[in-house]
Amino acid sequence: MQNSVQPMVRDTDNMNKLNRRQFVGGSTVAAGSLAAGIAMPGIARAAEDAWGDLTGKFVYDGVAPERKKLVVDKDVECCGKFDIRDESLMVGDDGGLKNVYIYVRSKRVDICPDLDKETEDKVLLDNRDCIFVPHCMSIWTSKQKYHIVNSDPVAQNVAFNPLLDKPANIVIPVDGDATWTFRRAQRVPVPIACNYHPWESAYILPLDHPYVAITDENGSFTIPKLPVGELEFQIWHERVGYLNTQDWPKGRMKTTIQAGTNDLGTIKLAPSVLEK
Amino acid sequence: MPDAIRTIQRAFLVCLALAFPGCKSANESPSFRINLEGRHPAEVSQTQRDAINQTMEEFFGTPDKPRLPEGTGLDLDRIMMAAGPVAGNADGTQQGLFRQHCATCHGISGDGAGALATTFNPYPRDFRRGTFKYTTTRADAKPLRSDLQRTLLRGIPGTGMPSFSELPTGQLEALVEYVVYLSLRGETEQYLIQLVLDEGEYLPLGTDAKEMILEDATLWVAEQWADVEQNPNEYIVPVPPRPVYASDAQFAESVARGKRLYSSKDAQCVQCHGPDGAGDGEDDEIYDDWNKPKKGVTPEQTAKLSRLYTLPIQKLRARDFREGAFRGGSNPEDLYRRVHIGIKGTPMPAAGPQPGAKGVFTPQDIWDVVNYVLSLSGED
Numbered sequence: 001m002q003n004s005v006q007p008m009v010r011d012t013d014n015m016n017k018l019n020r021r022q023f024v025g026g027s028t029v030a031a032g033s034l035a036a037g038i039a040m041p042g043i044a045r046a047a048e049d050a051w052g053d054l055t056g057k058f059v060y061d062g063v064a065p066e067r068k069k070l071v072v073d074k075d076v077e078c079c080g081k082f083d084i085r086d087e088s089l090m091v092g093d094d095g096g097l098k099n100v101y102i103y104v105r106s107k108r109v110d111i112c113p114d115l116d117k118e119t120e121d122k123v124l125l126d127n128r129d130c131i132f133v134p135h136c137m138s139i140w141t142s143k144q145k146y147h148i149v150n151s152d153p154v155a156q157n158v159a160f161n162p163l164l165d166k167p168a169n170i171v172i173p174v175d176g177d178a179t180w181t182f183r184r185a186q187r188v189p190v191p192i193a194c195n196y197h198p199w200e201s202a203y204i205l206p207l208d209h210p211y212v213a214i215t216d217e218n219g220s221f222t223i224p225k226l227p228v229g230e231l232e233f234q235i236w237h238e239r240v241g242y243l244n245t246q247d248w249p250k251g252r253m254k255t256t257i258q259a260g261t262n263d264l265g266t267i268k269l270a271p272s273v274l275e276k
Numbered sequence: 277m278p279d280a281i282r283t284i285q286r287a288f289l290v291c292l293a294l295a296f297p298g299c300k301s302a303n304e305s306p307s308f309r310i311n312l313e314g315r316h317p318a319e320v321s322q323t324q325r326d327a328i329n330q331t332m333e334e335f336f337g338t339p340d341k342p343r344l345p346e347g348t349g350l351d352l353d354r355i356m357m358a359a360g361p362v363a364g365n366a367d368g369t370q371q372g373l374f375r376q377h378c379a380t381c382h383g384i385s386g387d388g389a390g391a392l393a394t395t396f397n398p399y400p401r402d403f404r405r406g407t408f409k410y411t412t413t414r415a416d417a418k419p420l421r422s423d424l425q426r427t428l429l430r431g432i433p434g435t436g437m438p439s440f441s442e443l444p445t446g447q448l449e450a451l452v453e454y455v456v457y458l459s460l461r462g463e464t465e466q467y468l469i470q471l472v473l474d475e476g477e478y479l480p481l482g483t484d485a486k487e488m489i490l491e492d493a494t495l496w497v498a499e500q501w502a503d504v505e506q507n508p509n510e511y512i513v514p515v516p517p518r519p520v521y522a523s524d525a526q527f528a529e530s531v532a533r534g535k536r537l538y539s540s541k542d543a544q545c546v547q548c549h550g551p552d553g554a555g556d557g558e559d560d561e562i563y564d565d566w567n568k569p570k571k572g573v574t575p576e577q578t579a580k581l582s583r584l585y586t587l588p589i590q591k592l593r594a595r596d597f598r599e600g601a602f603r604g605g606s607n608p609e610d611l612y613r614r615v616h617i618g619i620k621g622t623p624m625p626a627a628g629p630q631p632g633a634k635g636v637f638t639p640q641d642i643w644d645v646v647n648y649v650l651s652l653s654g655e656d
Contacts, residue, residue, distance in 0.1 A: 166416035178633035195623035
């Protein structure tokens with residue numbers, strides 16, 4: 001069944017390539033339709049058992065270092081009262097490692113139609129207590145918009161520069177907000193900074209599919225409704241980028257997803273894996 | 277080891293200075309320099325270098341013989357006029373304009389690391405990021421060709437960038453097109469480098485990978501350049517006419533309003549430019565996008581990181597308004613654009629409305645702020 005749909009995907013892709021060429025040459029193809037050339041959802045299969053979940057848990061296999069207090073020396077009257085600490089290595093009580101990205105690396109993955117209905121149409125970034133909340137985000141570029149708000153009594157700045165996508169350097173006034181769209185997927189999360197408050201940091205991973213999870217405070221993750229069959233996954237953490245382990249060389253692993261739950265179990269990471 | 281790298285980098289610059297324009301003898305054609313900024317040279321294999329250089333040459337040719345993939349919309353005739361060694365033709369036309377006027381500072385590859393680069397603050401622009409500071413287009417958009425031409429005509433006051441207003445229009449257009457070419461080349465190279473060095477699984481680069489680079493990078497970026505030219509009204513930030521002030525008292529009111537807006541917590545101008553616009557805000561550690569990656573958390577980290585770049589880390593200075601000589605131009609309209617659009621590639625954000633963001637200032641507010649800034653500089 002999978003084989004029979006493959007050629008159709010290819011053909012549509014080629015048409016998009018032609019359109020893009022014509023556009024550069026001066027034709028009037030609208031920019032909106034061009035983006036589709038990059039973010040091509042696969043053709044969904046109807047059978048209910050064609051989808052499976054991937055779950056697991058990342059554990060920091062060592063004693064977590066104390067999270068350092070960050071230097072807060074701007075807007076001190078507002079930000080100085082918060083206990084602002086380094087968020088680059090967040091280990092829970094039972095060793096669970098927070099903020100590990102795990103995402104499908106394979107090109108042209110089929111997308112479960114349910115996810116189109118179930119996925120929120122926006123991803124929220126708040127500036128709260130002089131930090132970005134949450135610290136790690138992902139966004140499905142063709143489906144979701146990035147909504148940025150400011151809960152602090154001072155203006156905040158949100159600046160990021162994704163490779164070959166439009167750069168952002170936005171002021172978010174008190175009680176203000178902004179909406180941003182990403183035009184293309186990235187291979188790795190994009191760092192976000194605030195030019196006013198240099199201690200603030202966050203990450204966002206724009207993808208052209210919804211198959212990504214970020215581990216929670218217990219180190220656990222679930223990527224729901226993946227297409228069955230072989231897929232390649234990528235793991236990434238802000239400390240080192242691609243998490244290079246024996247089972248995950250360059251942070252990559254191929255696995256065959258089956259209908260139902262696919263549990264990767266507990267993945268222990270030696271502290272050295274998280275050091276550059 | 278890091279010292280060895282620095283020595284090599286210095287040697288390279290010296291070599292550039294002596295054997296300008298390329299690091300080769302006078303008889304050899306110069307070549308574009310691979311972009312390994314931020315990477316440890318020892319971590320890049322010869323096979324990887326060759327793959328990157330060969331693909332780039334296949335796409336974009338050499339400094340003497342530039343070429344373009346089909347469909348970029350760039351004007352190769354103009355590029356040819358700016359490329360190659362300096363020469364005059366029998367019909368009076370000129371060739372090699374980029375090397376004649378630009379490469380000493382901006383480098384043969386447009387990497388902003390020409391022979392004289394280290395003598396400037398700020399450094400000459402590195403075109404390879406595709407970011408240009410002073411534009412009439414929105415904060416998230418490419419510049420228009422006319423924006424780059426304006427910079428050539430006026431120069432950038434207070435920096436090493438001189439005015440080229442004496443050049444005929446045809447030569448200015450050729451130089452602008454060449455800068456776009458170097459920029460398109462540079463952004464393509466960034467993408468290619470991510471594939472080859474970070475992803476590390478595309479070697480040897482076959483037809484499929486090259487097609488992907490062409491589609492995902494070269495033609496994608498070319499589209500952004502083409503789009504602003506074809507739909508300028510969608511991208512140019514309109515500048516409403518400056519209000520007419522019937523009396524000095526009315527103007528003083530606008531200046532006072534401007535100062536209040538400037539000082540508000542909603543705008544944060546003070547953070548970098550200081551309470552009185554003297555460029556002495558509490559954010560005194562600011563960097564542009566070209567230097568930010570060289571900055572670590574500790575001074576030791578910064579020193580270590582900085583060694584992986586051709587040019588040492590350079591801090592940015594927020595403008596001291598009292599000095600005047602505004603870099604993007606001192607006309608009130610220029611200053612309006614700086615506040616509304618911001619300065620791309622720097623911490624100076626867009627304060628005016630843009631798609632998806634209301635901004636902190638209305639157009640009326642921006643005029644008040646501009647009047648305040650002009651009142652400090654003594655220019656009006």
